[in-house]
Structures are given as C-alpha cells and as structure tokens.
Amino acid sequence: MKRLLTPRNLIVRTGVALVVLLVVMFACSLIGTESISWKAVLDGPGAQPAANPDYEIFVRVRLPRIILACLVGAALASAGVVFQALLRNPLADPYILGISSGAGLGAMIAVISGLNWTLWGRSPIAVFAFAGALGTVWLVWFIGRLTGKFHVTGLLLAGVVVNAFFSAVIMFLTSIAKGEHVYTTIFWLMGNMTEEDFLVLWIGAGCVVGGMLALFYISPQLNALSFGDDDARSMGVNIAGTRTIAFGIAAGITAIAVSLSGLIGFVGLIVPHAVRLLFGPDHRQLLPLSGIVGATFLIIADTLARIVVAPAQLPVGIVTAIVGGPFFLILLVKYSKKVSWLK
Amino acid sequence: MMNKWWWLLLMISCWMAVGIVVFGPRQAQNSGATPPPTDADRIVSSAPNLTEILFALGLEKEIVGVTLDSDYPPAATEKPKVGTFWQPNIEAVVAAKPSLVITLGFEQQKNLAERLERIGYNSLTVNIEKVSDLFDAIEEIGAATGGPERANELVGDIRKKLDRLSALAGTETKVRVLWVVQREPLRVAGRDTFVNEIIELAGGENAIGPTVHKYPPVGAEQVIACSAEVIIEPAMSQEDLAAQQDRAFQYWSKFRNVPAVREGRVYVIRGDTVSRLGPRLYDGVETTARCLRPELLEN
Numbered sequence: 001m002k003r004l005l006t007p008r009n010l011i012v013r014t015g016v017a018l019v020v021l022l023v024v025m026f027a028c029s030l031i032g033t034e035s036i037s038w039k040a041v042l043d044g045p046g047a048q049p050a051a052n053p054d055y056e057i058f059v060r061v062r063l064p065r066i067i068l069a070c071l072v073g074a075a076l077a078s079a080g081v082v083f084q085a086l087l088r089n090p091l092a093d094p095y096i097l098g099i100s101s102g103a104g105l106g107a108m109i110a111v112i113s114g115l116n117w118t119l120w121g122r123s124p125i126a127v128f129a130f131a132g133a134l135g136t137v138w139l140v141w142f143i144g145r146l147t148g149k150f151h152v153t154g155l156l157l158a159g160v161v162v163n164a165f166f167s168a169v170i171m172f173l174t175s176i177a178k179g180e181h182v183y184t185t186i187f188w189l190m191g192n193m194t195e196e197d198f199l200v201l202w203i204g205a206g207c208v209v210g211g212m213l214a215l216f217y218i219s220p221q222l223n224a225l226s227f228g229d230d231d232a233r234s235m236g237v238n239i240a241g242t243r244t245i246a247f248g249i250a251a252g253i254t255a256i257a258v259s260l261s262g263l264i265g266f267v268g269l270i271v272p273h274a275v276r277l278l279f280g281p282d283h284r285q286l287l288p289l290s291g292i293v294g295a296t297f298l299i300i301a302d303t304l305a306r307i308v309v310a311p312a313q314l315p316v317g318i319v320t321a322i323v324g325g326p327f328f329l330i331l332l333v334k335y336s337k338k339v340s341w342l343k
Numbered sequence: 344m345m346n347k348w349w350w351l352l353l354m355i356s357c358w359m360a361v362g363i364v365v366f367g368p369r370q371a372q373n374s375g376a377t378p379p380p381t382d383a384d385r386i387v388s389s390a391p392n393l394t395e396i397l398f399a400l401g402l403e404k405e406i407v408g409v410t411l412d413s414d415y416p417p418a419a420t421e422k423p424k425v426g427t428f429w430q431p432n433i434e435a436v437v438a439a440k441p442s443l444v445i446t447l448g449f450e451q452q453k454n455l456a457e458r459l460e461r462i463g464y465n466s467l468t469v470n471i472e473k474v475s476d477l478f479d480a481i482e483e484i485g486a487a488t489g490g491p492e493r494a495n496e497l498v499g500d501i502r503k504k505l506d507r508l509s510a511l512a513g514t515e516t517k518v519r520v521l522w523v524v525q526r527e528p529l530r531v532a533g534r535d536t537f538v539n540e541i542i543e544l545a546g547g548e549n550a551i552g553p554t555v556h557k558y559p560p561v562g563a564e565q566v567i568a569c570s571a572e573v574i575i576e577p578a579m580s581q582e583d584l585a586a587q588q589d590r591a592f593q594y595w596s597k598f599r600n601v602p603a604v605r606e607g608r609v610y611v612i613r614g615d616t617v618s619r620l621g622p623r624l625y626d627g628v629e630t631t632a633r634c635l636r637p638e639l640l641e642n
Contacts, residue, residue, distance in 0.1 A: 034438040053437050060462045061434050111450060123454075178557055183429060184450040194458060195433065202362035210355040217347060311435050312411060312427040 005282045013285065017292040024296050025070065028303040029062050033310040064195040068260060069302040069316070070295040071201065072193075073267055075208045075257040077275075077294025078215055080268030081286050082250035085222045086243060087152050093269035094254040097159035098136040100265075101166035103258040106132025108173050108185045122200065122259070125188060130259035136162060137251040191264035191317030193302050204260055211253040212291050218242055219283035226281070266320040267294050267301075270328040277335040297324070383443040383465075383488040389431050389455060390447045392471060392621035394419050396481055397445070399622035400493050408439040415615060415623070431455045437462070445484060447471060474540045477620045478502070497622060504625040505544055508632060511639055512546025518635040520547040521571035521603065526594060530560050537620055545631035546639075547573070567600050574603040575634055577614035587611045610634040 040054035079094035087096070106128035115124035122130075140159045147154025174182050196204075215222075221242040224232040232239055254268075271294040275286055298316070301323055305316040387408035388394040394413035397406055403418060408425040423439060426432030429451055436444060436459065444459050446452040448470035456466035467487050469480035478498045485494020520542045522532035532538035533554040542549055550571040551559065574595060578587050588611045595604045603609060612634065616627035632639065 032434050033432055034434050053440050056462055057434050057437050061437060175560075176555055180449040180451075187429065187451065194454075197366070197461070199362060199366035202366055203359060206355050206358040206362065210351060210358075213351055214348075217351070306432075306434070311424040311432050313430045313432050315430075 069298045072257040073294040073298025074291040075253040076268040077271040077290040079250040079254040081272040097140045098162040099133045102136025103129040103133040126259040133255035188262045190315035191262040222283040266324045385442045387441040387444045392619040395621035517548040519550040519572045521550045523576045574609045
C-alpha cells in the first residue's frame with residue numbers, strides 16, 4: 001500500500017517537477033540547427049531586420065516554440081487525466097470523444113475553402129479546428145446524454161462512431177481535394193509547432209493554466225468519481241456538476257491545444273499513465289504532475305523534431321509517438337507489478 | 344466553495360488584460376511600420392523551381408539559401424539548405440540573413456512567408472500553377488531583384504522557343520496522350536493542370552476528359568475507353584530510365600487494347616522538367632513533343 005499523499009509531498013514533488021521543466025526549457029532553447037551565441041542574443045535586436053539573426057532566432061523563433069510546446073503538452077496531459085478518470089477507461093485520451101476528427105475536419109474545410117483572413121492573429125485553420133473540436137465534443141456529449149444520464153459506454157460509443165464518421169468525411173475530402181491542400185492538411189494532422197505571437201501564447205497560457213487550476217480544485221471529486229458513481233454519491237459528491245465542469249474544461253483546453261498546434265497524439269495518453277505508474281493515482285497530485293511532465297515531454301519531443309532530420313523538420317506528432325511509445329512500454333512492464341489498480 | 348472560483352476567474356481576467364496591454368498595441372505598431380526597402384542581395388528560395396528561376400536570372404551569387412529539393416542547376420546543391428519544400432526550417436532561413444525570401448503560393452509556403460514577415464523579413468510570394476503564371480512570376484522576381492530586363496529576356500526566350508515548336512506541330516492532328524503520375528493506384532493528369540498545358544504545347548491532347556480531380560484516379564475501364572495513342576510516365580527518380588521503361592512496358596502489357604500499348608508507345612521520361620514549372624519548361628515540352636512525334640524534331 002502506498003503512503004497517503006501529504007501536502008508536503010505534493011508541494012515538494014510539484015516543485016521538483018517545475019524545476020526540471022525550467023531546466024529542460026533552458027537546455028532546449030540552446031539546441032537547434034543553427035548555433036547561436038549568448039553574447040549576440042543579449043545584445044538585443046538590431047536596428048533593422050536581419051541585423052542580429054542570433055537574437056531573432058532565439059527570441060522570435062525558438063522561445064515562442066518552446067513556450068507553445070510547454071502549453072500544448074500541459075493541456076493535453078491534464079485533459080488526458082480527466083478523460084481517463086471520467087470515462088474510467090485506461091485507453092481514454094483527449095481525442096477519444098471525437099475532438100481529433102472534428103478539429104481535423106474543421107482544418108480541412110478551412111484549407112479547401114482557401115479562406116484568407118486572421119481572427120486575433122489566428123489563421124482560419126486554427127479557428128475552424130477550434131470550432132470543429134468544440135462542436136464535435138458537444139455533439140458527442142449530447143448523443144451521450146440521449147443514451148442515459150451519464151452512460152460511459154454510450155458516450156464512448158458515440159465518440160468512436162462520430163470519430164469514424166468525421167474521419168470518413170476527411171478521407172472523402174482528401175480524395176477530391178487538390179494535391180497541395182491534401183499535403184497541408186496531412187501535415188496539420190501530424191501536429192506541428194510554429195512560432196506564435198507572444199499575445200497568442202499569453203492568452204493560451206492564461207486559458208491552459210486557468211483550466212488546470214480549476215481541474216485541481218475539483219481533483220478530490222475526481223478521486224471519488226474514479227471509484228464509481230455509487231461510491232462517489234455516498235461520499236456526498238455532486239456527480240453531475242463535477243462531470244460537467246471537468247468535461248467542459250478538459251474539452252476546452254484540448255481544443256485550444258489542437259488549434260495551436262494540430263493533432264499531437266500520445267502525450268495525452270501516456271503521460272498520465274506514466275505519472276500514475278510512478279507516483280500513484282491520486283488526482284490532487286496526478287493533475288499538476290501530469291501537466292508539468294507533459295510539458296517537459298513535448299518540449300523534448302519538439303526539440304528532437306527540430307533537429308533530427310536537419311536542415312528539414314519533422315512534425316512533432318511523429319516524434320511523440322516514436323519516442324513515447326517504447327518508453328511507456330518499458331515503464332508499463334517495470335512498474336505494473338507494483339501497482340494493484342492495473343489488475 | 345464559490346469563493347475560490349471567483350478568485351480564479353478574476354486572476355484569469357487580470358492575466359488576459361495584462362497580456363493585451365503588454366503585447367496588443369506593440370503588435371499593431373509592428374504591422375504598421377513598413378520594413379525599410381533593401382536591395383535583394385541575399386535571397387532565399389523555398390522551392391526548386393524558384394531556385395531554377397533565380398539561377399536563370401543570373402542571381403547565383405545572391406542566393407544564400409535553397410531547399411533540399413533544389414537539385415538543378417548542379418550549383419544549387421552546394422548552396423546552404425533551409426529545410427525542404429514542405430517543411431522549411433525558419434531558424435535556418437533567419438540564420439541566412441536574407442534580404443528577400445521568395446516562396447510559392449501554396450498554403451505551407453505562404454505560411455512561411457507570413458511567419459517571416461511577422462519577424463520583420465521581406466518576402467515575395469508568387470503563384471506558379473499555370474504556364475502563364477510562370478511568365479508572370481519570372482517578371483515579378485526580376486522586378487523584385489532589380490533585374491527586369493534579364494527577366495523579360497528570359498520570358499521572351501522561352502516564349503520564342505515554344506512558338507517555334509508549336510509552329511512545327513501546329514498543322515498536324517493532335518495526338519491523344521495519357522499522362523500517368525502514379526501507377527498504384529492509377530492516377531493521371533486531368534485537364535485543369537499545367538501538365539495538360541505541356542501536352543497541348545507539345546501538339547497533343549489529354550486523352551482523359553474533364554474530371555472533378557486535378558489528378559484523377561482512373562480505373563482500367565477508363566484507361567481502355569480513352570484510347571490513348573501515347574502513354575507518358577514522368578520518372579520519379581532520374582536514375583536508370585531504361586530499367587523503369589522496361590517495368591512500364593511490363594505493367595502496361597495488360598492493357599493490350601489501348602493503341603499506345605499495342606504500338607509500344609509507352610515512354611518513361613525525366614520527371615524534373617515536366618513536374619516543376621520553371622525556366623526549363625521548354626525542355627519538358629520538347630521531351631514530350633519527341634514522344635508524341637519522334638519524326639518531327641529529327642532535323
């Protein structure tokens with residue numbers, strides 16, 4: 001039996017994880033296809049563009065990208081924790097209820113229609129993907145409600161079927177679309193990081209960190225829910241309210257992550273599991289730690305994506321799957337013997 | 344219970360407000376200030392056909408970065424690389440200290456140009472989807488790099504050669520061509536493509552009628568029905584065309600009813616001149632014309 005979680009433990013572990021995250025951010029900001037000198041970076045921007053490329057690479061290209069990876073990783077990993085808890089299904093990830101195909105369809109429509117405007121600095125692809133993601137989640141939630149008050153199986157099946165249906169529509173559009181549109185969409189579907197405006201990153205950070213804090217608030221209720229509805233009810237938990245809040249926040253931050261960087265798989269699935277295997281299933285700890293570990297993991301994956309096939313780049317979704325998969329399997333085999341809830 | 348939620352909401356609102364105050368106005372300023380005009384003495388090209396145009400305009404010295412797929416002229420392969428056509432590496436572009444970045448109008452390419460402009464770099468986006476676009480693009484690039492005469496000359500030269508060829512082929516009946524871009528599954532060039540223009544410039548006509556797709560997938564039935572007189576397959580790799588030609592004969596032998604197959608008129612040709620619209624357009628058209636009427640260009 002694992003020792004119970006004390007506040008001291010929680011603070012120490014979160015603090016250590018945060019320090020690791022900062023160290024990784026710093027280390028990764030030094031790595032890239034171009035070598036840059038610190039002295040030049042600290043000189044600040046030159047009088048005109050291209051006067052100081054070192055500064056521009058560091059501040060305008062690498063730093064925004066690392067911050068973006070941090071946000072997206074944290075959002076996906078915490079959303080994964082919530083979906084696994086709500087659906088009581090170890091296979092659940094942020095995309096399980098159709099967000100991926102809904103966002104993908106939105107992106108595809110934006111690409112094909114060739115729209116050319118920006119909304120608060122976001123491209124039509126990002127806006128449509130965000131709308132597609134939230135719309136799909138709402139649709140699945142709505143269908144799930146029709147099958148019963150909160151029928152986990154009904155919800156899951158609705159998600160799987162909506163996913164399959166939208167994927168088929170994506171395939172159909174792919175088969176009739178122009179070649180370059182198809183390529184653009186495929187690269188989007190594989191997940192890509194680009195450098196975003198600081199305003200976008202700032203607002204994104206507000207939403208993601210705010211969402212994570214809200215989820216942390218309700219983590220005791222999530223603990224109760226993961227025992228099952230009856231147990232939770234007997235502990236005095238407002239089941240419907242907790243579910244709606246958790247579900248809405250998790251879907252919201254996933255949609256933000258997807259609209260920022262496309263579909264990055266695996267982070268939302270393996271990071272929560274890895275953290276659970278290492279530190280136990282208490283959501284008060286699982287949520288913050290998963291968020292921080294997810295951020296760290298995605299920053300490392302994105303740094304690899306930037307440099308492994310230099311001077312070209314890889315879509316980061318490929319790296320998360322290739323690096324994350326084997327690593328997770330090792331963890332699974334090594335730790336699963338110790339953990340009783342897996343059996 | 345309610346209290347902490349209000350706190351959270353308040354904190355998020357403050358955070359957003361701070362963000363808009365700190366980053367919002369400066370963003371507007373940035374977009375308002377026009378970048379100072381510079382001469383294009385350091386050019387980055389993000390596509391192989393753009394690289395070819397730049398070389399044809401005599402700007403070899405000015406090119407400071409090309410994509411990995413820029414393999415012509417051979418000197419292009421020795422230029423610093425800034426990623427691939429589909430996955431340009433913005434870090435490498437910035438490190439090349441470009442005064443002008445030229446991209447194509449495809450989504451991914453346009454996106455690169457927009458990202459660079461946000462950081463403050465000059466870019467030029469040209470659309471090259473049709474033969475007429477190519478001429479416009481050459482002239483646009485010529486104007487942006489300070490050599491419009493050179494561009495006019497290049498365009499005039501290509502046009503002249505094309506006119507001479509079409510004068511040769513003009514009076515003959517059109518040859519029906521099936522242009523195969525992919526074998527499994529079978530995909531061919533449709534009418535709304537620049538390949539179609541190459542076929543027509545070479546004195547042929549597309550054996551496939553109007554289609555929904557630009558490069559439609561076709562079934563065996565359509566292949567037989569189109570009664571192509573010549574089948575052309577641009578080779579993906581430039582190596583060992585003879586072996587690829589043999590494999591093509593083998594594959595097409597199952598369509599014995601098609602005139603092109605019956606008469607052994609299946610050709611595997613070099614792919615680069617016909618799959619990118621660049622200054623070597625005439626070479627591509629001539630290669631195609633040789634497949635359609637080998638006798639015409641004998642002299």
